[in-house]
Amino acid sequence: MRRDTIVLLGVNHKTTPLAVREKLALSSGYEEPLRALQDLKEVREYYLLSTCNRVEILFTCQNVELAKARVLERLFTSAVSAEDLNQHIYQHVNDDAVGHLFQVAASLDSMIVGETQILGQLKEAYRHAAKKRCTGFILNKLLHKSFSVAKRVRSETRIGASAVSISYAAVELARKIFGGLDGKKVLLVGAGEMAELAAEHLVGQGVTEVVVANRTLQRAVDLARCYNGRAVALEELLDQLQQVDILISSTGSPDLILRKEDVRPVMRERRNRPLFFIDIAVPRDLDPAINDLDNIYLYDIDDLHNVVEMNRSERDKEAIKAKRIIAEEQLKFGKWLANMESTPTIIQLRAGVEKLVRAEVEKTMGRLNNMEEMDRQGLEKMIAAITGKMVYHPLSYLKTEHHCISLHDRIKTVRDLYQLDSSDNDQGPA
Template sequence: MSRDAIVLLGVNHKTTPLAVREKLALSAGYDEPLQALGQLEELREYYLLSTCNRVEVLFTCRDVDRAQQRVLDLMFGRAITASELEQYVYRHVNVDAVEHLFLVAASLDSMIVGEAQILGQLKEAYRHATKVGSSGFILNKLLHKSFSVAKRVRTETRIGAHAVSISYAAVELARKIFGELAGKKVLLVGAGEMAELAAEHLVRQGVAEVVVANRTLQRAVNLARCYNGRAVSLEELLDQLQQVDIIISSTGASGLILQKEDVRPVMRDRRNRPLFFIDIAVPRDLDPAINDLDNVFLYDIDDLHNVVEMNKSERDKEAVKAQRIIDEEKLKFGKWLANMESTPTIVQLRAMVEHQVRAEVEKTMGRFDTMDGQQRQGLEKMVAAITGKVVFPALHYLKTDRHCTGLPERIKAIRELYLLDTASSDREES
């Protein structure tokens, strides 16, 4: 009478080198692998997640060993060797699988703890699973619970409040200087990857405009188009400083492109409105002495690294709180699974007792279908009440945690005590 097992197999950035993960990535999307998993008769329900940092298969089955091997052969064995498969693929069953999924959803298993992107990826993968009908009663419950666990972690902790990437640290500093960023103008000098990421974060914060200055104008035009901004030449840099509020520089030039004396007259023209410089370039683009000017704030890559390291420490503290939440939710889901395991026995016990009570009542009172409506209604209530009182001690025994006796042993005891397996066999023979 045992329930289906929950199994999770996968690889991620913690266990597996990039060269191996690349072989396992689902470049063609979810449809084809989900269809292939659907051909495995050992699986009851299944769900597939693929991101840059992980590939995971979550499924339910009866025969864990056989189902695991079939999934390993299909999803991993064709791309990597047997020794790599043994070395890199992690395997979690039942509550361990539940805990791992909750850790992933809450971003405690991510490369950057607290990043929000993984939850959206989980939901997108779930949409594909529901589209093909591969996620059923158990996985639907589990996946929705993982979404709510992630939301609870976000609500009850500050795990996502501290910037742990260089690009987002720049945005966090800008907010400390300006408060709200809505209405501020941003100038990208050069087109480095980190500058682009910082610009993306700033756009999400509601900045009014993004201007791109680059040595190659076409590159500036292409990048500006991404943010509905405008492009200018590098020669227009000083003119633009009078109009913008935040400057992110990453040109890759061999020397400084902006000196303190270049910025001093700009500040007079700006009437000392604050100007925030972020120098992400190595070697530096901006003269460190710029920071000496009133209402001018200059941060370089080392400053940003220091912010990131401090924030990582803060996130680690919040991760402890998040782990406690996950432990709580794992216990709750474990109880739900345990109740599922005892449900067939409970249903069968109720049915058997009700059958016997009904039979005894009919011996005394006659068949129910010969009675008038009021009599029948009264006797039905009596049968239900007697059934409930008779089965209550057994249900209480099944549902109450007992450290000395596990649920499988308690189920076995009830089935033997009430002769459920014998009663079932007798009914089948009759």
């Protein structure tokens, strides 16, 4: 009678470096890895999520450790060593798995807290799993619940309203200057954490293209791939300036990488179309004198710090509200799971009692099918009413919380009293 365990395994930007996340990412899409899990007898239902910042597997099973080993072996052992996998993988079970999923959906676990992109990624991953019928009764309910939790957090808090990182503030500033980022092209100079944070938010704001320039081209390629962008060498910087609208620079260079005299001819080629520079590097990447050129707007990290500090306390307050909402919804889902554990007993009890009542009625009145329609309907209502009255008290006992008696013990009591596990119970409960 024990219900399946809900298990969530994963890696994310908090636990695992990008070099390892890249190897675990489902770069070929969901089709192949979903198919790879189809014949695992240890797993009942399953769902996969893969983004640039996380890879997570959600599944139900009876034996957690065995199912975990089989899932990881099937999906990842060819990509990373067992040592790396065990070092970085996190595991959540049942209530903790539910809470983690709700936090991910509500973007409390995102690199940029409050961003909206993750919910779309969750829904897209669910569509793939549902299409292949990998999810079932429990995970369908859980995933749909995670979507509604995210919606509730978004509508009841202002979790996404305030920029709380330098990269986030930079993108918000760009959005305000241009009145929106739809159709804009962005050049990220540098491929470190700051650039990764900026790219995460830029994509969510609707930019048309992300170009990444970095001294190490492979690093630029890796970051650009995450956002369907393209990579260029740092030596191509001036050529790229002719095409983009926004440049965000965050390299570790000890010297300026762009000077006023470098940019002046670029503006002639652009026919003085506005160009927005954000320098979030320390020391600075961009010559402050660039700001003297017409139709160029240059902001550095000091310009962004004030915005961030004002917004940080407001975001913290909203995060507290969001966590309270998630805790409420987690509790509700936990009760649904607990009630589901008693469902087989409820169905069996009701069916057994109805069978007994029907047998006694037919013994006295004859076969119901041989009666007039009106009489037959009247007797059907009577059978349903008698059944409802007979099962009312045991069902109330199962459904009402008792501080001293666990649900498992209450289920066992009802099954023992009504002999639901008896081999000779085909005549219904005694």
